[in-house]
Amino acid sequence: MQQRYRRKVVSSRVRRKRFSPFMLIGLSVPVVLTLIVSTVFILPRLGSRAAAVNGDCTLIVPSNPLSAQGLATPYQLVATDPANGACNESNKVQAAFVQGAVIDPATGQIYIYNPLVIDQGTQPAATPVVAQLPANGIVALWFGFNGNNLTLQGSNGSLEQGRCVNGVNGSIFGQFAYCNAPAFFKAANNAMRAGLLNAPPL
Template identity: 40%
Template sequence: MSGLIGLIITIIVLHGAVGQGPICTITLPPNFLSAKGLATPFKTSGCTQTVTNQQVFAEATIVNPITGAIYIFNPVIADKNMNARIPILPTINPGDVVGLWFGSNAMGIKLKPSKAGELSFLTCVQGDGKTNFGQMAFCNAAAFFVAAKIAIKTGQLSIPPLGTSPKSGKPCYTVRSFEVVDQDQSDNVVTEYILANLAGGGTEIAQFSKANMQYYQAQQKAGKVTSFTTIMNGSDNRLVSVGLDNALGCKPFEARDQADVGAVRPSLALNELFASQHEGQYGTVALVPQSDPMVVDGNGNADLKKLNLYRAGVDQPLQPKLNPQSDVDYCSNMLTIGAASIKADKPFYIEAPTIDPAVGTNLWTFMGARFQASFVNLDCLALLDKTQEPVVAVTNADGVATVQDNQLIQHDHLDAPLTQLLA
């Protein structure tokens, strides 16, 4: 049980609102939405890219509303005194609209401009001005989605079909599927970086690309680099477009990565456009709830302004007023759709790699542990007037859900006997 408590505490820390934990300040270069700005390493303070639960990531998606051209570019974020391999200069054409999103593995994010007033001018949103969201922030997001929808409406930008899983036979999931969401849905980015330990001491960070991987392989062979690895931002967007899609044989909406010749990748913005386009095809739609820890006020109460600021940054409909019943409905859908899918999709998840090895040893145990923590943190037991958790992940001494000894169990119904998921 101590491992379970540790797991829940860990996920609360990973997703909690700012003001309750450490802050990572990201200093942005001048004109950071320009080609030169995006190719200039962003700098951090109060955190380090060398520690997993302090790592932060940036992800830009760029669209032209007239031509429909769309592509991604992931700016590098480096520690203040860390070497950064100079990024490729992206191409930004006249009329292109750049949206920029930030994600963190645990730290609360605070954006800091190089020029006074630039964050407001470029419509950067990191909270409601009183409290920040936490591990999310974004710039020019609303303008990006307006531009993308113009291109979609005129037929210049085509969204790929939702598709059906060849394994489960069900429609593929989106970032707004209750089979995917947790307590703070639609957060974080799909960005990866390369982190290299230099032979002379110190660390270097670079954009993830085939060319950079080959570069560090050569540097290691030459004795200039002792080791290198990839780091990534886990959670909803990577989970659905990499973890679940791969496990289920589905395909996300992808665009050309300007930093990696010939590569196409998903992004937060592409995931939200994909989900919006296919509403009605994948069941009940999940939208950021008012009980999401990222959108509550400093006292943990629902905050309509903060909720709608967040929703605007991920292209979701604004909520007209606070509605306590919406929290009940969200929990009910997590139970009837989300918990049921963990059991139904076990054959496809159990052999798939985990998104976070600190939470579960494979994708199935990760999903179970993540669901359990979210159900507790959203106070779903009380809201649904139930006494037993629908999913219980019994963890090892390190708080990691494992498949040993049938350690992930699920109730058939909240007040019924347990069913061993691994049986």
């Protein structure tokens, strides 16, 4: 009797340790379905959103960009190729900026004025303030871009008026451009030699 009882106990323990293949299938099915849904529906949407960001934008330079009125006129951002998607200043990966500086040759004083950038076809939330430029002040502009390539587009000869440089030999710089920078630095160097301007050490 004791031997039979021991055999029953051992056999019952063995039965408890057996793992049903149906249980494995039941656990695997939800995992597989989740992977399929992620691959078919979620990943393509994420990829399409990433591909929709256009990295090449154009900045329309207003007329007479080195004048007080030109500085107060908003620059307009637009897609270089609309087929690649729109460009929006509010999108941090497409944002462009313009920084202006004015040097007074008589005093060596430098003033900073940052023109506004808006999307083409929109209006600024507030009217930009018109700068009061010093007599014979020399204005220069520098452009930056968070995307891949920023192209400057003139309006009514603005690129020639501002002596703007977007690249060399038909190839644009990419994320950088400037207007009238050589004249500004020449005036700054003259002011330094005259003791009117002290540049901080680098």
